[in-house]
Amino acid sequence: MNIPCDGLVIKASEVxxxxxxxTGETDAIxxxxxxFCSDFKSNKSNRIDYEDSLHTKKVPSPVLLSGTKIMSGExxxxxxxxxxxxCAGKIRSKLTADEEEDGTPLQGKLEVLATDISIFGLVGASxxxxxxxxxxxxxxxxxxxxxxxxxxxxxxxxxIIGVAVVIMAVPEGLPLAVTLxxxxxxxxxxxxxxxxxxxxxxxxxxxxxxxxxxxxxxLTMNEMHLVSLWNGDRISFDFNPADKYDLSTGKxxxxxxxxxxxxxxxxxxxxxxxxxxxxxxxxxxxKWQGNKTEIALLEFNEQCGCDAEAWRAKYIQExxxxxxxxxxxxxxxxxxxxxxxxxxxxxxxSEYILGACENVHMWKDDQIVPMTxxxx
Numbered sequence: 001m002n003i004p005c006d007g008l009v010i011k012a013s014e015v016x017x018x019x020x021x022x023t024g025e026t027d028a029i030x031x032x033x034x035x036f037c038s039d040f041k042s043n044k045s046n047r048i049d050y051e052d053s054l055h056t057k058k059v060p061s062p063v064l065l066s067g068t069k070i071m072s073g074e075x076x077x078x079x080x081x082x083x084x085x086x087c088a089g090k091i092r093s094k095l096t097a098d099e100e101e102d103g104t105p106l107q108g109k110l111e112v113l114a115t116d117i118s119i120f121g122l123v124g125a126s127x128x129x130x131x132x133x134x135x136x137x138x139x140x141x142x143x144x145x146x147x148x149x150x151x152x153x154x155x156x157x158x159x160i161i162g163v164a165v166v167i168m169a170v171p172e173g174l175p176l177a178v179t180l181x182x183x184x185x186x187x188x189x190x191x192x193x194x195x196x197x198x199x200x201x202x203x204x205x206x207x208x209x210x211x212x213x214x215x216x217x218x219l220t221m222n223e224m225h226l227v228s229l230w231n232g233d234r235i236s237f238d239f240n241p242a243d244k245y246d247l248s249t250g251k252x253x254x255x256x257x258x259x260x261x262x263x264x265x266x267x268x269x270x271x272x273x274x275x276x277x278x279x280x281x282x283x284x285x286x287k288w289q290g291n292k293t294e295i296a297l298l299e300f301n302e303q304c305g306c307d308a309e310a311w312r313a314k315y316i317q318e319x320x321x322x323x324x325x326x327x328x329x330x331x332x333x334x335x336x337x338x339x340x341x342x343x344x345x346x347x348x349x350s351e352y353i354l355g356a357c358e359n360v361h362m363w364k365d366d367q368i369v370p371m372t373x374x375x376x
Contacts (some may be wrong), residue, residue, distance in 0.1 A: 225300075
């Protein structure tokens with residue numbers, strides 16, 4: 001459930017939120033009342049499930065942020081801030097604000113240059129009109145006819161000359177020249193595989209020596225794919241969504257049916273990712289939603305011809321125990337029922353899994369052999 005506003009928790013029962021939209025961290029954040037959090041910080045609470053892998057207490061938070069999601073638990077909270085003053089509202093307002101409001105560095109320099117040129121032209125025009133006016137006075141005073149109404153035509157011509165100087169001094173072609181220059185820069189940067197969508201952005205992009213960027217979704221596609229397995233030997237393959245695999249032949253060569261079933265159960269049953277309707281362009285398709293690592297395993301399982309949802313319904317019973325992945329345990333465990341036998345499937349951090357293993361089930365000869373230090 002998405003949280004639409006900022007608030008304070010007043011009642012909570014195992015509430016955890018996903019604040020990755022705000023912080024980028026995917027770990028669930030525990031939530032509790034102000035008293036609970038205060039007591040926890042004062043070491044009045046000693047709950048083990050609030051410890052991380054370094055046995056450091058993770059202090060829960062009483063604040064719910066708009067734009068985050070409730071992952072588990074239930075409770076009540078008091079709304080504090082809504083709309084543009086909330087956390088999500090402030091971020092949205094900054095993103096949608098007029099990017100040209102303050103102007104770019106080049107625009108600031110051009111404004112200064114245009115102002116200086118205009119002032120110089122105005123001063124030059126004033127001096128020109130002043131000098132020509134003195135010349136007009138001298139010509140009129142030295143004339144035999146003296147001042148006549150026809151002599152005012154000269155004065156009007158001098159004034160027109162001053163206005164022309166001012167007009168010519170205004171840099172009307174400067175914005176056009178700068179725009180053409182920036183457009184040329186964008187084209188040159190595109191040749192260097194640096195796509196700039198807005199002209200003024202190439203001012204900073206063209207002069208950047210170091211670019212700091214987030215990885216997920218910017219330098220990568222925010223997707224993961226299974227390209228390597230190990231069972232005695234490393235099995236590597238290139239990812240292609242159109243490829244189909246047969247675990248019993250080829251490079252996998254899993255001879256035993258039991259081994260193939262256990263492998264596919266480990267891939268599809270020991271996970272929390274689910275298929276949901278997802279809008280891709282104008283179409284709505286069923287896609288896996290959840291942890292990216294689990295999705296990579298499930299997609300490989302589908303390439304092997306396995307229906308993950310059907311296997312889950314077949315091998316996971318209502319009374320089977322499931323322990324979801326947590327940052328403190330560093331692993332996930334799921335109990336399945338296979339041919340009347342209870343089997344515990346575990347996946348997680350390699351140092352935890354390998355440290356708990358004594359034997360390895362080899363696929364090729366269907367033998368269980370002791371795990372050596374070289375294997376680890």
